[in-house]
Amino acid sequence: MSMNKQGRPTTPKAATSEARPTYSGNQGLSQAENLIFEIGDTEQTGVDLAEPKNVKSRLGGMDRTEIIGLAGLSEPQTMRHYVRLSQKNYAIDLGVYPLGSCTMKHNPRLNEKVARMPGFGDVHPLQPESTAQGALELIHELAHWICTLTGMPAVAMTPKAGAHGEWCGMAAIRAKLDADGMDHKHRVLVPESAHGTNPATAAQCGFTIDEIPANDKGRVDLEALKSKLGDDVAGIMLTNPNTCGLFETDIIEIADLIHSVGGYFYCDGANFNALVGRVRPGDLGIDAMHLNLHKTFSTPHGGGGPGAGPTVLSDALKDHAPLPFVVKDGDKYRLVEHKDGAGKASFGRMCAFHGQMGMYSRALTYMMSHGSDGLKQATEDAVLNANYIQASLSDVMTPAFGGVCMHEALFDDRFLEDTGVTTLDFAKAMIDEGYHPMTMYFPLVVHGAMLIEPTESESKQELDRFIGSMRSLAERAKSGDAESFQAAPIYAPMRRLDETQAARKPVLRWTPPVDIAEAAE
């Protein structure tokens, strides 16, 4: 494989040994694409502006005198560059995206239509309140839906991601403990199976982390939890259903135990897609929990748009909610922006403005178009789909724990024992089958974990095709075809990359190749 200076393979390797390498590097209509710096010419720009006449520079002698080395492209070149790159992306709009714990569900187009309505899409965060009443009403209405679905008295709407919501909840707990003179409470219990953001959040908020092991059923070991209780315990951060895809059956007892030592119960609500309309977290003794609107409520993730992590708070914590928040006075909506009046005990401000308007309008559209019965149905279908996958694969792959699962199916790598194929090889082979791999090597409590979350969006036909691919791969692995797994992916534009090298020695900056003539001198 030829490599460029950054150690990246420059040309896609022909898909099969018989395939003829092409002169262009393209394969059929799949276009090879280089970095923008490699195709761009610094002397060129996409616009051709006339020299302004009689205009004096206002830069006070700070005018740029040298070329800064940004790649210049004409408009059609720019267009093709980004369209070609976009075609190398895998997306939920293309196929199954079974990334466990991420709830990669379909983003209904109705959401997009509403989010683009001028009053929502064009609203400016500095607009006077009197001109943004509709937008504030939407935030207020969404907060009402969230409180109803979770059975909680209050919600902080501003956090912009799940991890940000965790921070909000833990900061509210810290503020409450401080207000009550409980500054000796510094220890937070975190189960072994937790998402990495949980211990990171607790540490960010100044707590120390104490890990609780899982039992052989993939749930919190209650005896171990009891042995860790003490006066310095500030709380617990628990995910339910947990990251093994299992309902924490002792959750009410866990809540009681934590409360009995004066601690608070933070629940990571990223897996709420397994509970909506069936279980209200408020009934389980939870004090704070974030929701990922970009998971459970169908707003796009990451590159598709920013996320939102509204965080519900119990009566004990709600006065410490972050600023600003929306309140309704009579028939008018207003933002509480300062630490006085209703905001007096707030722990402060964690966002410049009121949060992600585009996510709010999408999530509320999703909720209202589904209605309470539709939301419950979505949850039930998500759990049914995961169990269909688990049941259809359990004779060729190894489910990590017995029994039914919630909205995601967890397998370990026992079925690959002695095959020479690892979880990573298996995931790479899924790419050749046209699937984004599932979450792998997480949760850490399971060896070689493969966590599959189909969501309710997949039809039975699509699930059957996916199951067929997974079965065929599992059978191929067991028939001693390790070499082809280790070579996978062969059909992807880039083949297997050196991920260790990429993590340890990332090349984050493009450097121009040394000019040949210059180098020769």
Ligand SMILES: *Cc1c(COP(=O)(O)O)cnc(C)c1O
């Ligand atoms: C996704 C996820 C998070 C973090 O949410 P972000 O929006 O990515 O910050 C936290 N916990 C769990 C269990 C998750 O799946």
